[in-house]
Structures are given as C-alpha cells and as structure tokens.
Amino acid sequence: MSEPTNGPYSSGGPAQEPGYPGVDPVGQPMPDAAALREDGHSHPAPGFNEKGHVSGGRVSGVWVGLIATAIFIILLIIFIAQNSRRVSIHFFGWHGLFSLALTVLLSAVVGILLVAIPGSLRILQLRRALRKNVPGGMR
Structure with missing residues (x-):
C-alpha cells in the first residue's frame, strides 16, 4: 500500500520515516549538519565533532569523573562494612x-x-x- 502524497497532514512530497537521514525522531526535517566552507570542504555544525557526534566538553568530563568517584566511594563503603x-x-x-x-x-x-x-x-x-x-x- 502506498503512502498518500496529498492530504491535510502531507507536505505534498513522499513521506519520510523517522530514523532516516535528514529526519529527526519526531519526523520533522532537520537542517543540514554539515555546512560548506569557502574552500568547498564541509565542517560540522557547532557542538558536533567530525563524525557528527555531540562533542564533549569540560562539564561532561567533570560529570563522568563525579560518577566514577561516587561508584568508587560506594565500593569503598561496602569494603569497610564487610571487613570491620x-x-x-x-x-x-x-x-x-x-x-x-x-x-x-x-x-x-x-x-x-x-x-x-x-x-x-x-x-x-x-x-x-x-x-x-x-x-x-x-x-
């Protein structure tokens, strides 16, 4: 069965499924992630790395460090409780x-x-x- 290309919820073109490139999970078109520089090479949008993943920063590093520290402290408390x-x-x-x-x-x-x-x-x-x-x- 084919998708209707006209109707109250149609953009007039073929329907795009979420998960396909250029479409976010809700089904809305996304802007191009890569813009062209003057020399013709593409570069990622701000906040993204060359692979298209969200780039990490200092805050994310601190967050990972805090989680690792919390896990270590929990293991330390268990060790102390079991060897008292x-x-x-x-x-x-x-x-x-x-x-x-x-x-x-x-x-x-x-x-x-x-x-x-x-x-x-x-x-x-x-x-x-x-x-x-x-x-x-x-x-």
Whole structure:
C-alpha cells in the first residue's frame, strides 16, 4: 500500500520515516549538519565533532569523573562494612588492634605514596632540564 502524497497532514512530497537521514525522531526535517566552507570542504555544525557526534566538553568530563568517584566511594563503603573486624598488627616492635579495612586502606595509601612521590620528583627534574635546554623556556 502506498503512502498518500496529498492530504491535510502531507507536505505534498513522499513521506519520510523517522530514523532516516535528514529526519529527526519526531519526523520533522532537520537542517543540514554539515555546512560548506569557502574552500568547498564541509565542517560540522557547532557542538558536533567530525563524525557528527555531540562533542564533549569540560562539564561532561567533570560529570563522568563525579560518577566514577561516587561508584568508587560506594565500593569503598561496602569494603569497610564487610571487613570491620579488628586484627592485631605488629610492626617494628609496635603493636595494636585495628580494623582490617582501615589497615588495608592505609597500606594502599602508603603504597601509592611510595610510587607517587619519586615519580613526581622525577617529573619536576625533567621539567627543569627542559627549561634549561629549550630556547625560550617551557610554557
């Protein structure tokens, strides 16, 4: 059965289905996403990247970071709740009773610092060397 091309809801031309190029999900025609530059090459409309996807910005990066942080905190709370029993810790003649979760988390933080501090010092050393050896300095 063919679509009617005239009638109260027709534009007079062939009907276009939502989901086809040039038509939004409601069925309304969309403006061209790519405009032509003076040299004849096309470029995306503002807010779109070269593939036609909505380009991300700082706010979307912050949003993703907040979601990842919230998930990490939820997992941390679950870890602490499931490992709340007290354990005996002995270290260089010092001993005490601490929460297992606190002990493991403190060990992880110390391990991160053991890696991060020398790495940060090396980065600073390389930046100083680059400033000395590159004409005009580093910005």
